[in-house]
Amino acid sequence: MDAAGIYDILVIGGGINGCGIARDAAGRGYSVFLAEMNDLASGTSSWSTKLIHGGLRYLEHYEFRLVREALMEREVLWSNAPHIIWPMRFVLPHHEGLRPAWLLRLGLFLYDHIGGRKLLPATKTLDMRRDPAGEPLKPLYSRAFEYSDCWVNDARLVVLNARDAADHGAVIRTRSRVASAQRTGEHWQAVVENRRTGTKETVRARLIVNAAGPWVDDVLASTLGRNDVHNVRLVQGSHIVVAKKFDDPRAYFFQNRDGRIIFAIPYEEEYTLIGTTDRDYDGEPGDVAISEAEIDYLCEAASEYFAEPVRREDIVWTYSGVRPLFDDGASKAQEATRDYVLRSEGGEGKAPLLNIFGGKITTYRRLAEAMLEKIEGFLGRKGKPWTMSAPLPGGDFPVIGFEEQVSRFRGEHPFLGAAHARRLVRLYGTKAARVVGLAKSTAELGRHFGADLYEAEVRYLMANEWAVTADDVLWRRTKRGLRVGGEEAAALEEFMRGAASREEAAAAE
Numbered sequence: 001m002d003a004a005g006i007y008d009i010l011v012i013g014g015g016i017n018g019c020g021i022a023r024d025a026a027g028r029g030y031s032v033f034l035a036e037m038n039d040l041a042s043g044t045s046s047w048s049t050k051l052i053h054g055g056l057r058y059l060e061h062y063e064f065r066l067v068r069e070a071l072m073e074r075e076v077l078w079s080n081a082p083h084i085i086w087p088m089r090f091v092l093p094h095h096e097g098l099r100p101a102w103l104l105r106l107g108l109f110l111y112d113h114i115g116g117r118k119l120l121p122a123t124k125t126l127d128m129r130r131d132p133a134g135e136p137l138k139p140l141y142s143r144a145f146e147y148s149d150c151w152v153n154d155a156r157l158v159v160l161n162a163r164d165a166a167d168h169g170a171v172i173r174t175r176s177r178v179a180s181a182q183r184t185g186e187h188w189q190a191v192v193e194n195r196r197t198g199t200k201e202t203v204r205a206r207l208i209v210n211a212a213g214p215w216v217d218d219v220l221a222s223t224l225g226r227n228d229v230h231n232v233r234l235v236q237g238s239h240i241v242v243a244k245k246f247d248d249p250r251a252y253f254f255q256n257r258d259g260r261i262i263f264a265i266p267y268e269e270e271y272t273l274i275g276t277t278d279r280d281y282d283g284e285p286g287d288v289a290i291s292e293a294e295i296d297y298l299c300e301a302a303s304e305y306f307a308e309p310v311r312r313e314d315i316v317w318t319y320s321g322v323r324p325l326f327d328d329g330a331s332k333a334q335e336a337t338r339d340y341v342l343r344s345e346g347g348e349g350k351a352p353l354l355n356i357f358g359g360k361i362t363t364y365r366r367l368a369e370a371m372l373e374k375i376e377g378f379l380g381r382k383g384k385p386w387t388m389s390a391p392l393p394g395g396d397f398p399v400i401g402f403e404e405q406v407s408r409f410r411g412e413h414p415f416l417g418a419a420h421a422r423r424l425v426r427l428y429g430t431k432a433a434r435v436v437g438l439a440k441s442t443a444e445l446g447r448h449f450g451a452d453l454y455e456a457e458v459r460y461l462m463a464n465e466w467a468v469t470a471d472d473v474l475w476r477r478t479k480r481g482l483r484v485g486g487e488e489a490a491a492l493e494e495f496m497r498g499a500a501s502r503e504e505a506a507a508a509e
């Protein structure tokens with residue numbers, strides 16, 4: 001903020017795009033204020049399939065620019081965050097009567113060669129009668145292709161970008177809705193409402209980035225007072241989580257008879273994640289929930305392949321999100337472009353507004369760089385692009401050094417169980433030691449909330465990662481929610497409320 005109390009940039013939205021832009025901009029020396037109306041990653045960014053991928057299917061829609069950029073990002077992001085991103089092999093069975101084998105091979109040849117692959121292994125053909133990947137499937141599938149992409153803990157990717165933005169000086173405000181924003185000549189004057197306390201503050205900025213994801217048109221209409229806005233097409237996608245269907249570390253890529261595809265992915269050690277769907281959505285994005293028809297669709301599509309069918313009663317959790325796709329007029333939801341579009345207006349005396357339509361988690365860093373180019377055009381250049389080789393918090397260890405990191409951490413904290421230690425390194429990387437602090441025994445980690453979740457971790461998340469409610473901890477910072485029961489969650493909520501008010505009281509003294 002400058003001496004007159006004006007920020008360079010006000011970012012609306014704490015999803016992957018807002019946090020990625022805030023990080024890049026703060027690191028270049030711009031002053032940044034980011035407002036998120038709920039929790040970080042509470043929008044689309046924690047409801048994805050969690051793949052850092054080129055998007056094999058997008059080749060069919062000739063989205064070569066997007067696929068190439070996304071493929072190139074896989075190894076960049078993996079090396080910047082090897083704790084929360086890791087390589088995964090995908091098994092794509094050939095299905096008689098669907099895409100021919102030559103087409104799959106051609107697509108995978110392009111996939112292997114257009115995206116600067118260095119560490120990720122290339123595609124190979126599998127004989128499913130011999131390969132263990134064939135075991136959980138029906139014997140109909142004798143041939144498959146195995147290719148590489150990466151897996152990401154999506155919600156943590158968002159939070160780590162926010163953390164790094166804050167470490168570079170950005171102000172990150174959660175539970176803070178930008179209720180209105182008006183131009184006062186060369187500046188914006190925004191009213192930011194704290195949704196927990198009801199208090200309002202005025203934030204002044206030279207430029208606004210509207211990174212509100214599925215709410216991007218709402219922000220244009222209700223916050224900025226525009227009429228007749230229709231830039232994004234909201235497309236719902238849902239997932240189901242079932243008890244582990246297979247032991248293999250590889251994921252499956254299944255083709256469906258309707259031309260769509262679904263994934264079945266090893267998830268949180270004991271589960272399989274199956275998704276996704278694609279259907280137009282016209283409700284409030286925050287209210288989206290899986291429909292009965294989507295549950296049936298996913299169970300049927302997966303049961304076409306697995307020898308042991310996927311039944312409704314196997315489902316332990318479901319989640320749904322809304323893709324904010326740029327409306328390119330495609331007739332089917334699955335055909336709408338997955339590429340991003342950045343539109344700017346203002347300048348020459350009129351405070352600039354930059355909007356984001358569409359985008360993937362995979363391409364968030366490149367999107368931020370493209371956005372920074374536009375920002376520089378309005379505010380003048382500060383620093384150079386820097387995020388390509390800058391580790392995210394906790395990711396400062398060698399890209400293939402995860403196991404070594406776990407061994408070292410275990411050696412330093414022998415009282416932690418193997419699974420617990422591994423989980424902490426997966427979530428926090430080199431910062432896992434800070435989560436544990438000076439504790440020398442499990443008892444010293446403080447109160448236990450179930451499933452390896454102790455007070456020390458909760459306090460770390462409250463102090464460093466903007467966690468305020470039990471849901472923030474259980475479903476976004478960790479996925480302990482899959483294992484923690486209702487009573488434990490209620491106890492955690494109460495504990496966090498008490499801890500927050502004790503801290504407020506101490507700060508007021």
Ligand SMILES: Cc1cc2nc3c(=O)[nH]c(=O)nc-3n(C[C@H](O)[C@H](O)[C@H](O)COP(=O)(O)OP(=O)(O)OC[C@H]3O[C@@H](n4cnc5c(N)ncnc54)[C@H](O)[C@@H]3O)c2cc1C
Pocket residue numbers: 012013014015016017018035036037038039040041042043044045046047048049050051052053176177178179211212213214215219223235236237238276277320321322323324358359360361362363
């Ligand atoms: C089912 C599904 C599967 C997907 N799978 C993948 C995948 O495997 N790989 C991949 O790369 N991508 C995937 N995506 C796409 C990816 O998840 C999204 O493109 C991305 O998360 C969008 O991020 P965002 O920051 O634009 O939006 P969001 O994450 O929705 O963030 C926008 C934020 O703005 C906030 N906000 C809105 N209005 C205001 C306001 N007035 N004031 C303050 N805050 C406000 C919201 O609360 C929200 O948190 C998937 C998407 C879906 C739905």
